[in-house]
Amino acid sequence: MDTVNHIICEKRSYTRDFNSHHHEFGQFLFPLKGSLDIHTKWQEINLNSDYCFYIPPKIEHSYRSIDRNEFLVLDIPIQYLPDDTSDMYIRLDEKWTSIRYLLLEEAKNQENLSSLVNLTRYVTDKIQTTNPTSIEYIHKHYKESIRLETLASIERYHPVYYSSWFKKKMGKSPKAYITELRLKEAKHLLISTKWSMSEISEELRFENSSSFTRWFVKFEGISPQKYRILNNG
Template sequence: MERVNDITCEKRTYSREFISHEHDFGQLLFPLQGSLDIQTERQEIKLDPDHCFYLPPKLVHHYRSVDRNEFLILDIPMHYLPEDTSSMYTQLDQQWASIRYLLLEEAKSQEGAAALADLTRYITNKLHRSTAPSIDYIHKHFREPIRLETLASLEHYHPAYYSAWFKKKTGKSPKVYISELRLKEAKHLLLSTGWSMSRISEELGFENSSSFTRWFVRWEGTSPQKYRILNNG
């Protein structure tokens, strides 16, 4: 079967020796047994059965498995993919576990080409909409200090590459993205509560109200006190 133009869904095993290549299609990998070491220019991943991994087209990667292994692989032709997809390493949550089950059924039957095509379209749409682990982490922890190294490790990126990847993904640097979330929350607290500046600054993870005020003025161009007065009437 010509994988460049046709969907392939099958089980595969991998050798202990590192193999390097790239392909003209996207590839989704589900470990069923064992693990797979995957290296790209920017990432190093040990893929285990609790996770799945998507490799975009034209990405040079090196891979091997040092133990007994079996993987469910979905090769996705370019015309099914949204433009400019990036690699995705994600937890095998309930949705992805359900997708794996459906793909396993398709791999067994190899008869329902239309059903596999529909499932592949669903998967590529999910790949396009999925929230990256580090972005999800930011939304949960933006009130706390966040280190770039922590975010990079969640994506298994080298820190030197993470900021560029993040900006390509969101259109903003991690610092700006986090600051905008904090600013939105600061405005919400200023207008929806009667909290003091000290309490709001503490809620947003600032050392004191003075540092919060300086930060707010730098981003908004006015003090939080004036912002509250001008927008609460």
Template sequence: MENVLTCEKRNYSREFNAHQHEFGQFLFPLQGSLEIKTKWQEINLNPEHCFYLPPNCEHKYRSVDRNEFLILDIPTQYLPGDTDSMFITMDRQWDSIRYLLMEESESRRNKSSLADLTRYVTSKLETSAPASIAYIHEHYKEAIRLEILAELEHYHPVYYSSWFKKKTGKSLKAYINELRLKEAKHLLHSTGWSMTKISEELGFENPSSFTRWFVNLEEVPPYKYRKLQKG
């Protein structure tokens, strides 16, 4: 298929097909589901989600039921550099995007409006937090299993850690430690809470484990850090 901006409805067969393309692609299920397999992901795509496939990503796909999909093929000049696949839950904003793309696919009169809409859609590849990273920000005070994070991105766990470091520039452990440390410093500076209460708030088993962790990162005990901050 040519590397041109295209928005249209498509149907898929029951047999697995395999290919890759030089452009990016958004898939919006309208009816039915689609099985997609990449090297590191296995996805069952349904109308509650959409999916972005980056350029040159080899994938297999098939649909075993009656189906219809809205497909947006995006030439590389519209993409924000190197992109990763993204599994997205449909919310009000993405529903609106799908509706506007449907309108464009049916009218096909104004290529510039489709181009503008495509630029808006691709900008979300940079601004939308991946599901696993959003989960970390909500649950960093708890024990977080790698398998849960990998499942949220539909990645194999063996690949997730390297994907995460590429995405954030940090290891998973360092990223979570940074969030916890920021909150620990905030609590030490802005509250009069005891070390016991702060350690409980941050999910540590006891004040001793919190103190050891804090010293390991800051080279000063938390109570001393508090004194230094408050002068």
């Protein structure tokens, strides 16, 4: 078990042999060169230059790198972290690439730690406001058929664990969350457009308007036609 009392931001390399431990602080890993195999109880990740990874306190994990490697590592003492965080496998989009660049600059300048503290507070705020990759996927593809296994693979979780992880984070099951998004879109289309039931059912990827109507009645208790009349005054 490792502990830190102050923020550490530095470059590190890892060996070919698996090592296992957990620590009493949060840790961000940003690949700079090569890749890193990380195994937790429910995940097996090959962390490459397209992603970064956040490991919460007390999570047992094994790690190794079989190639030449270099990582930017940010160790965050628990006093800087939200009360409850979960691991995050994050695509290095423009925002997170910029964060990595700023952290690299701070790693070069160890004399003024106030800037690193401020940047770390910004990073930990993003832990709370950034949607995990699988939830972003749901928001882009909720009109389609989405398998639980697909969502679990995005987070590199075993499917048996993904459902409980999702419910803890979002307060409902993946199926209920997707249904809620589809219902919201269905209501929006019923109120804001003059589309026919066939057009709306096609937009939401139902087989036909009858299956859409049965689905809508199941969750709303009234038909979509009646919902449109009641909400269009």
